[in-house]
Amino acid sequence: MTVQPASPNLFWLRGTSIFMSLMFLFSLATIASSVVTPVIVETYWPGEWSEIAGDYPENGTTNEQDEWVEGKRFWNESVDYWEALVDSGLFEISAGFGFIMALISAASVPVLWSGDRNLGLRLCLSWVVVLMISQILTTMLYYEVGFIPEYSEFELNGELKWMNYVEKVGLTFSMAQILICNSCLFACIFVVAARSKPPKNGFDLESGFHRSEG
Numbered sequence: 343m344t345v346q347p348a349s350p351n352l353f354w355l356r357g358t359s360i361f362m363s364l365m366f367l368f369s370l371a372t373i374a375s376s377v378v379t380p381v382i383v384e385t386y387w388p389g390e391w392s393e394i395a396g397d398y399p400e401n402g403t404t405n406e407q408d409e410w411v412e413g414k415r416f417w418n419e420s421v422d423y424w425e426a427l428v429d430s431g432l433f434e435i436s437a438g439f440g441f442i443m444a445l446i447s448a449a450s451v452p453v454l455w456s457g458d459r460n461l462g463l464r465l466c467l468s469w470v471v472v473l474m475i476s477q478i479l480t481t482m483l484y485y486e487v488g489f490i491p492e493y494s495e496f497e498l499n500g501e502l503k504w505m506n507y508v509e510k511v512g513l514t515f516s517m518a519q520i521l522i523c524n525s526c527l528f529a530c531i532f533v534v535a536a537r538s539k540p541p542k543n544g545f546d547l548e549s550g551f552h553r554s555e556g
Contacts, residue, residue: 351538352457358534359454362466366447372440376433383424391417416493423491432483439476443469459538466531474524481520485513 388394391414399406427433450465489509 351459351540354534354538355454355457355459355462358462358466358531359451362447362450362454362469365469366444366451369440369444369447373437373444376437376440380428380433387424412495416495419491419493423488426487427484430483430487432480432487435483436476436480439472439479443472443476446472459535459540463531463535463538466534467528470524470527470531473527474520477520477524478517481513481516485509489513 392398394417395410395413398410402410446465446469450462450469453465454462489512490505492505
């Protein structure tokens with residue numbers, strides 16, 4: 343018994359199905375990292391500076407006391423930065439978008455594998471749109487809090503304006519990267535749409551060598 347090879351359009355759709363199965367795993371990883379990261383930090387991150395550096399060195403030298411105070415200020419500002427990230431809803435929003443992407447990608451895998459071109463490609467487009475929205479939104483939330491904590495020593499050294507400039511440049515590059523990467527994904531979907539388009543039914547023309555008698 344001869345096995346007929348899959349049609350070209352089915353080949354492209356099944357290849358996209360495999361890709362979307364990988365994107366399903368990516369979506370699950372997004373959910374896991376968004377949920378687990380705050381739990382790990384809250385569990386293992388020390389609550390007070392004294393747990394790291396010990397008690398204030400009352401009998402120490404002036405330099406030791408100054409270093410302890412500076413370390414505590416740096417630590418408290420780091421804790422405030424982390425709490426601002428948590429309060430911004432960054433992790434909840436990322437997990438929510440990851441859940442939506444996991445549902446879409448999971449649904450698209452069997453649809454594409456079965457050869458349902460129209461529905462499968464719509465699901466792929468929806469997945470990329472959700473991904474792009476989530477990346478833009480989470481990047482903006484991250485930028486609102488700050489890509490880099492604004493430590494008081496930056497302000498004292500006159501470096502805060504320079505850090506703000508770096509963050510604005512970083513935001514611009516991040517947005518450009520998001521647009522470029524997602525444009526490539528859109529382009530790939532359009533290529534699959536073109537390659538998997540079913541051939542149009544042609545007219546059966548009567549051959550001159552096999553004219554019917556009549």
